[in-house]
Amino acid sequence: MARKRFSDEDILNLLRQIELSLAGGNDVATACRSAGVSDATYYKWRKRYGGMGKSQLSELKGLEKENQRLKKIVAELELDKLILKETLDVLKPKGLTVTDLRQAIVKARQRLNTSERRTCKTVGMPRSSQRYLNRPKDNEDRLRLALIRLAKQYGRYGYRKITKLLQIEGWKVNYKKIEKLWREEGLQQPKRHKKKKRLYHKDSSVIRLRPKYENHIWSIDFVHDRLSNGSSYKMLTVLDEYTREALCVAVKPKMGNAEVLEALYPLFLCHGKPEFIRSDNGPEFAAENFQKWLTKVGIKPIRIYPGSPWENGYNERFNGTLRREVLNAEWFTTIEQAKTVINKWLKQYNTIRPHQALNMRTPIPETLHQNGT
Structure with a gap:
């Protein structure tokens, strides 16, 4: 039999009915039986609702x-x-x-x-x-593969240079998209360096002469390295400061002022004579016969202030790039091997590698380089 359920109003009416029966002289059992509830239910209701009104x-x-x-x-x-x-x-x-x-x-x-x-x-x-389910598009997967391919091919390039190379290949992307994918793929982030202050005269004029046109100023400097057997070799780097074109990286076991002239002479025949040649105060560049020869052929030598390599900043930066992208990444066993790899990289630097100072353009286009060679 289903259990009866009473509302609060029904319980209050039943309590009143039982109390009237008790007042008429009936006992609790008889009064509860007439109301249709048990004694225990009556006592439980009376404890909760006893004496209450509506x-x-x-x-x-x-x-x-x-x-x-x-x-x-x-x-x-x-x-x-x-x-x-x-x-x-x-x-x-x-x-x-x-x-x-x-x-x-x-x-x-x-x-x-x-x-x-x-x-x-x-x-x-x-x-x-x-x-939301992120569904990568097919072209994004292909973009990732192209990004990884270029990052492997040009290991020292940052995402900005890689973005320019992708745009050259035909991808319509900006550097923010490439930076996002670059971080997701865990590729190397180029370190930022603090900017050095320029050197000034007392009258606030800049010491360094600025290039204004092609063949205005060439800068030359040496880079030193060692082969796998421990023997040292030198590299003479020649840079046109206006076009940022690396004209030459001459590699030899030893190099004095005579070897410097030997490396510069073919460049004068091919590119023409510069108006100025900027160098440091090394003995190869400060030699009297070297300085006199430059003066005789109509080239004005510029020697930076001792202890101020930033005055030759264009060439110093190029030397740093050469060391990061080639010398620190390769281990040469012979001079000929070093020449081959460096010359291959030099072509890439001039024709493929985007340059920030040139608004992400190369120093010389690939077609111009092929016509020139």
Whole structure:
């Protein structure tokens, strides 16, 4: 038999009925039997509703509803607290990504058995973002492969130079997109160096003479390195400061002022004579016969202030690039091997490698280089 269920008003009326029966001289068992309830039910009802009127009963029902509402609010706040506690370790880092937040929400739902709607609302994450599936496009996969290929081919290039090379290949991308993919692939980030202050005269004029046109100023300098057997060799680097074209990297075991003239003479025949040649104060460049010969052929030598290599900054930068991209990456066993690799890189530097000072253009285009050779 199904259990009877009474409303609060029904219970109050039955209690009144039983009390009237008791007042008429009946015992508790008889009064309860006439009302259709047991003695235990009567005593339980009397303990809870005894002496109440209809207004008091309404107040009790209101208090019970309010109590249930408050309990629900407390439970919800406690649940929100637990959700935030589960995701707190992920929310702490400053570089939080949407993917990290999605994973934190999934873990919180698994541990607390909460709904997606409730968890996303507590954390402040739109459900549409939680359900979004990143579908990489086919062209992005091909772009990644092209990016990795160029990064392997030109290991010391940063993402800006790689962006320019991709644009030359026909990709319509900007450097921000390439930087994002560059970081996702974990490729090398070029280190930033502090800028050095320029050297000034007392009258605030710049000491270094600036190039104004092609063949205005050439800069020369030496780079030293060792072969795998420990023997040393020298490289003479010649740079046109205006066009940024590397005119020559002469590689020899030993090199004095006579070898310097021997390396420069073919360049004068091929490119014409410069108006100035800038160098440091090394004995090869400060030699009297070298200085006199330059003066006789109509070239003005410029020697930087002792201890101020930044005055020959164009060539110093080129030498640093040569060392980073070739000398530090290759291990030569013979002078001929060094010449072959360096000459191959020199062609790449002049015709392929984008130069920031030239608005990401190369010193000389590939077609011009082929026509010239």
